Amino acid sequence: MPYVNIRVAGTLTRDQKAKIVEEVTESICRIANKPLESVMIFIDEVSPENISKLGKLLDSK
Numbered sequence: 001m002p003y004v005n006i007r008v009a010g011t012l013t014r015d016q017k018a019k020i021v022e023e024v025t026e027s028i029c030r031i032a033n034k035p036l037e038s039v040m041i042f043i044d045e046v047s048p049e050n051i052s053k054l055g056k057l058l059d060s061k
Helices: 014-032
Strands: 003-009 040-046
Touching: 003 014, 014 040
Parallel strands: 003 040
Antiparallel strands: none
16 A cells, blocks of 8 residues: 655645645556555654755755
């Protein structure tokens, strides 16, 4: 059973999430030959103040 965890900085709309999970599920089913009902996707929306890149918090200006 494929489990997919997607982390994003900030938030997504419900429509964006629906489109992402639809397309990721389709890709996994097609490429990995897994049944649709076996794919589980978790979306974690993380505050930019809790993520850093290049030694700086993403919410830094």
